[in-house]
Amino acid sequence: MDYEAYLTIATVVTVLLTLLATKIATDVILMGALGFLVISGILTPTEGLYGFANPGVMTIAILYVVSAGLKETGAIQWIAGHLLGNPKTTQQATLKVFLPSSFLSAFMNNTAVVAMFIPSIQEWSKRTKVPASKLLLPLSYAAILGGTCTLIGTSTNLVVDGLLQSTQGLSLSMFSLIWLGLPLVLIGGMFLYFCGDKLLPNRQGAVEQLDLAREYSVDVIVDKSGPLVGKTIEEAGLRNLSHGYLIEIHRQSRMITAASPDTELAAEDRLIFVGSPECAREIRLIRGLAPASKDIEKLQITHHERCLVEAVIGPEFTGLGQSIKNSRFRTRFQAAIISVSRNGQRIEGKIGDIRLQVGDTLLLETSQDFVGQYRSRRDFLLVSAINDSTPPAFDKAPTALIILFTMIMLSATSLLTILESALLAAGAMLATRCITVAKARRNIDLTVITVIAASFSLGTAMTKTGAAEAIANNLFLSADLSPWVMLGIVYFLTVIFTEMITNNAAAILMFPIAIAVADKMDVNYLPFVIAVMFAASASFITPLGYQTNLMVMGPGGYHSRDYMKIGLPMSLITAACSISLIPLIWHF
Incomplete structure (x- = not known):
């Protein structure tokens, strides 16, 4: 050399x-x-x-627009709502998550599929009594395996196809990989069906009796001029909240734990609630309670324009390892952190002193534009509004699905190349208003x-x-x-x-x-x-190896050892299947 x-x-x-x-x-x-x-x-x-200028890279960029159109029209939720149903066992629930998510991942961005399924599965798990921790990692694995079935299923396939075109003059077709991808989906699905319930954690504890996938603490102050001063906890309507409960009261220099329903509230009492993200929204509706965090008061956003948002810290967040105070989070993002959850458990202590890590799930109070601004930024892996005021345009979901099907058929029949069919599909998404130009720009992950x-x-x-x-x-x-x-x-x-x-x-x-x-x-x-x-x-095997693995870590309350426990056998099974079948399909 x-x-x-x-x-x-x-x-x-x-x-x-x-x-x-x-x-x-x-x-x-x-x-x-x-x-x-x-x-x-x-x-x-x-x-x-x-x-x-590589065709594969450009195809990935254009497919972001197609995936965004499917996401904005609610096509994924529409499909999920029809297919999830009411399973009687964890095995049936795993199968109902695995099949639609692996199918959709074969034709659209894996990250978009997982991001849209997470809230649906969390809500679904409450109704079916199946822990979300039993379903969210299979969701990620299904997206990975489903993406191997087609050339557009994952960016990796398009990248390698682009290299083949430029160096060897060979281009794979839309379904060239299905002969190996489909067996991997079937074998992986069978493994998760029979072994997933045994290998995946069940993180339901005292707080998870509320069927929570993750836990937050919410601090509020009793307004000294409000209507709650002198009222008991029961009279104030704090006894039977739907999404959380009062865990303790801080009154001047003393702390009251396990407060009885007859305990009277005093001016400037600090109340600590524990519950799901919806708990914060529920408490905000009670007149006479004010946020304990001074950061919220400093937000330059009018009250009626604020909303609650859940965000998962990504590997490229600029304040990793720093305390929330030193990271200047509020100033940088115009958002106040109400609470932080790590591995499904709330982090106690002063908010400003918490050092942020990859996978931490934040409960934020911010503007209604936050989700649109940061959904596609690398600072966060997942950004979702707790009470979304802009629901998907479900009436356009059939249109978006027709556009996707047309793109697949044009490419599969070789009438157009994958790049050409993707360009046509992206143009059709914009022309039919399945997605706006502004949202299309934001969804392209530069x-x-x-x-x-x-x-x-x-x-x-x-x-x-x-x-x-x-x-x-x-x-x-x-x-x-x-x-x-x-x-x-x-x-x-x-x-x-x-x-x-x-x-x-x-x-x-x-x-x-x-x-x-x-x-x-x-x-x-x-x-x-x-x-x-x-x-x-x-x-x-690791949460960092693939972005969808990291996305489900916070909402599922997973630890790194959970990925190793189920991911290592999954990796070995996939390897054995691939190494055995590849030479039989593509001969040496």
């Missing part, structure tokens, strides 16, 4: 270590790597920026697009400098191994990369290595490329 190959490998290693060891935004790290490769002369500007496009520069440099070929020579071909064994090595190495970094970056880094391995063994490269494609999506 010459110095450029060594420099490229050093750049890739630096990117991996930086992603793992620092909290620098992923797009910043990868754009920095792109800039270094261009400035050092390893890549020309055209080569470095090629990812931004950070994800930047990460994927910038990652292409690493793959290009690996191929151009011969680094990928050298890795194939020195690492993989040190022994006389069969193509089947080599396929397994490529698959498991991709899985390891995926659990450590993003799935798309893992696929882009492994693609040139897979091609080099196939060339050295003088066999068909397609089985190795397909292995990279599927392995990059098979992230079940």
Whole structure:
């Protein structure tokens, strides 16, 4: 290898270590790597920026608009409402969640599917008495597996197809992957059906008797000039709340716990309630109670324009590790934090002193525009209004589904390419007002697009400098191994990369290595490329490996060990199925 190959490998290693060891935004790290490769002369500007013109990357950007149209019209809730039903057992509930979510994920953005199903499943779990913790992780896994069935099912598939087009002149069709994707869905679904109830936690405790998926504490002050002063707890209507209960009263320097219904309220008593997110909305309707947080008073938003919002902290939130006070959360987002839930449990203590972590679920008081502004931002994984004043336009749901079906048919019959059919579908969503132009812009995740496009520069440099070929020579071909064994090595190495970094970056880094391995063994490269494609999506073991895993962590009250407990066997089953079937479908 010459110095450029060594420099490229050093750049890739630096990117991996930086992603793992620092909290620098992923797009910043990868754009920095792109800039270094261009400035050092390893890549020309055209080569470095090629990812931004790749058909796969552009298709991903356009499909964000199509997915947004389905989301805004409530098409997903419409389907979910018809299919969820009333199961009698946890196994039946798992199946009713798994089937529609895996089907929808085959044709639209996985993140959108999971984001729309989470509140539906939480509400559904209360009605069916099946804990949400038994259903939300299967929802994420169903979205992952369903996305492997079609070329548009996940961004990873489109990225790898874009690489195939640019390097090998080969383009996969819409349903090329279904021969492996469908068996994975069936096997994964059977595993969750028979083993999910045993391996998934049941986090119902004393507070979860209210059928809560997560728990918050809400602090309020008895207004000294209000009508509640001198009234008992029962007279004030605080005895039988639907979504929470009064846990303690702070009166001057003493604390009253387990207060009886006859306890009289005094001016400026601090009342601590525990319950679901709806508890905060319920308490706000009681005249004579004021928020205890001074941040709420400082919000520059008129009272009638405020609403309650639930938000899950994402891995690229700028204040990770900082206290809420030091992160200047209220000033930055014009939102006051009422309470914080971590792993399904409320965090006690002063709000301003809490240090925010990835997966923390915040209960916010903010403006009605907050959801629209930050739903597609990388600061938060999931943003949803507790009492949404702008319900979906359900009357347009059939139109959105017809547009989706037309896009699929045009692509599947090869009348149009996937990029062309996606462009037509996005235009139809806008033309029929399934989504507005402003909302379409907001739903295109430019950070994800930047990460994927910038990652292409690493793959290009690996191929151009011969680094990928050298890795194939020195690492993989040190022994006389069969193509089947080599396929397994490529698959498991991709899985390891995926659990450590993003799935798309893992696929882009492994693609040139897979091609080099196939060339050295003088066999068909397609089985190795397909292995990279599927392995990059098979992230079940950690919450950080795939975005949907992290999205359900807070609402499901999961711990990292829960992912390992059910995700490791799921990963091994998926690997065994993939490695066994790939050479039978795409021959060496």
